[in-house]
Amino acid sequence: MSLVVVSNRVARGKPNEPMTGGLAAALLPVVEKTGAIWVGSSGRVRDGSQKEPFAEVEALGAGALAMLDLPAAHYGGYYEGFANSALWPALHSRADLIRASQDDYASYREVNAFMARALLRFRKPDSVFWIQDYHFLALGAELRDLGATQPIGFFLHTPWPTRAVISGVPHHRELIEAMLAYDLIGFQTDEDCENFLSYVRDDLELAVQDGIITSLSGRTRAAVFPIGIDPDRFAQQATKAMTHPDVTRLRRSLNGEKLAIGVDRLDYSKGLGNRIKAFDRMWTLHPNLKRTVSLLQIATPSRGAIEAYGNLQSEIAKLVTDVNGVHGEVDWTPIRYLNKGFGQGVLAGLYRTAQVGVVTPLQDGMNLVAKEYVAAQHPADPGVLVLSKFAGAANELDAALLVNPHDIDGMARAVAAALAMPLAERRMRWEAMMARLNNGTIQQWFADFIEALRDTRNPDKAIMPA
Numbered sequence: 078m079s080l081v082v083v084s085n086r087v088a089r090g091k092p093n094e095p096m097t098g099g100l101a102a103a104l105l106p107v108v109e110k111t112g113a114i115w116v117g118s119s120g121r122v123r124d125g126s127q128k129e130p131f132a133e134v135e136a137l138g139a140g141a142l143a144m145l146d147l148p149a150a151h152y153g154g155y156y157e158g159f160a161n162s163a164l165w166p167a168l169h170s171r172a173d174l175i176r177a178s179q180d181d182y183a184s185y186r187e188v189n190a191f192m193a194r195a196l197l198r199f200r201k202p203d204s205v206f207w208i209q210d211y212h213f214l215a216l217g218a219e220l221r222d223l224g225a226t227q228p229i230g231f232f233l234h235t236p237w238p239t240r241a242v243i244s245g246v247p248h249h250r251e252l253i254e255a256m257l258a259y260d261l262i263g264f265q266t267d268e269d270c271e272n273f274l275s276y277v278r279d280d281l282e283l284a285v286q287d288g289i290i291t292s293l294s295g296r297t298r299a300a301v302f303p304i305g306i307d308p309d310r311f312a313q314q315a316t317k318a319m320t321h322p323d324v325t326r327l328r329r330s331l332n333g334e335k336l337a338i339g340v341d342r343l344d345y346s347k348g349l350g351n352r353i354k355a356f357d358r359m360w361t362l363h364p365n366l367k368r369t370v371s372l373l374q375i376a377t378p379s380r381g382a383i384e385a386y387g388n389l390q391s392e393i394a395k396l397v398t399d400v401n402g403v404h405g406e407v408d409w410t411p412i413r414y415l416n417k418g419f420g421q422g423v424l425a426g427l428y429r430t431a432q433v434g435v436v437t438p439l440q441d442g443m444n445l446v447a448k449e450y451v452a453a454q455h456p457a458d459p460g461v462l463v464l465s466k467f468a469g470a471a472n473e474l475d476a477a478l479l480v481n482p483h484d485i486d487g488m489a490r491a492v493a494a495a496l497a498m499p500l501a502e503r504r505m506r507w508e509a510m511m512a513r514l515n516n517g518t519i520q521q522w523f524a525d526f527i528e529a530l531r532d533t534r535n536p537d538k539a540i541m542p543a
């Protein structure tokens with residue numbers, strides 16, 4: 078069997094290249110090993126009808142990476158438009174931020190169709206397709222229209238919201254019907270999968286039994302595959318990163334002071350404003366924690382051409398300035414705020430340096446930063462993870478200090494508790510979380526999904542009801 082993996086963003090495997098987003102970083106080590114072909118956007122666009130899509134192909138471990146120039150006329154409507162101004166807010170339960178024009182939807186469908194045509198070039202007779210994420214909800218249907226008969230799987234890295242929220246997306250019915258061209262649809266959590274199935278049952282009025290949907294397109298299985306990381310690789314990266322100049326400089330600058338760290342794309346789903354307010358509250362309630370702990374917040378710019386992101390950038394920058402203005406001293410900055418990306422080879426060392434990892438999204442599919450923070454800790458003296466109960470990771474990492482990201486006081490208390498936590502409790506919690514990470518690695522996730530995808534065509538497997 079040969080595997081073709083598709084995602085909008087791809088990673089090129091350069092160790093110190095900054096990574097924006099969990100998906101590309103997570104897929105890289107497995108794709109390298111499995112010998113799959115990974116197809117995605119080059120980040121560049123090209124004019125013209127593109128009957129023959131232009132792809133730059135390079136080796137990637139045992140496999141290959143193919144980066145496509147997407148059609149210039151449709152890129153904006155697809156990426157900034159329908160994918161990130163209609164689907165992204167809906168998937169993160171921000172129906173108030175949904176903006177979509179008919180043209181954006183048309184461009185989204187055009188790019189899905191374009192990608193389907195391009196994929197045929199990489200198909201072998203025994204190829205299986207695995208499509209990633211909300212950029213390509215309709216890609217399976219486009220491939221079927223072009224005659225593809227092989228198994229096609231889809232994995233959604235974001236949450237899937239309630240029926241009421243997803244119904245706020247223009248053309249929701251058409252899109253979800255198109256998704257039924259997939260043989261297997263994977264979700265991060267039971268709740269996401271159940272939300273999807275409840276739409277299929279109640280809005281599409283289709284039969285669903287044990288996660289298997291029967292429709293005019295055939296049978297589609299919906300199931301849960303929580304994505305993991307490679308904890309050993311991350312721990313090794315952390316050890317190595319401790320001598321990286323950025324990490325050495327950070328440690329020197331701390332002068333014995335403790336550090337809390339947040340690492341996020343600058344996105345409204347990440348709850349950055351509430352997090353900063355929680356630190357403000359903590360320093361107000363516990364002035365003894367001033368000069369004792371500072372926050373390093375890395376907020377990598379993202380989707381800057383979209384209004385909601387531009388507004389967020391100004392809002393967070395202002396909040397940080399206000400909090401630093403109130404609590405700062407001539408020789409102490411409470412929040413170190415960086416608008417840039419770092420490679421994993423540095424991030425791992427920053428995580429190990431921080432006594433507290435703060436991962437407090439309002440909604441998140443999984444949030445791999447939470448898992449990476451845990452894996453990067455030193456076993457003898459691990460830090461504490463403060464984690465939003467609305468991140469998919471909270472289902473597995475229940476030994477973290479779980480918080481409600483809307484409760485500013487509660488988060489302030491949790492960070493203060495994390496800072497005061499005795500070593501024995503820190504170790505106990507960390508060991509419990511590491512056990513979960515070792516049980517659900519990225520390699521396991523990949524293997525489980527591919528096996529389930531193949532099984533959708535295996536008449537001997539019990540997953541297909543008679």
Ligand code: F6P
Pocket residue numbers: 085086097098099100101210234235342379380442
């Ligand atoms: O959460 C799903 C995801 O695909 C992540 O990989 C990433 O955080 C984001 O969405 C995509 O971001 P971008 O628009 O920068 O590719």
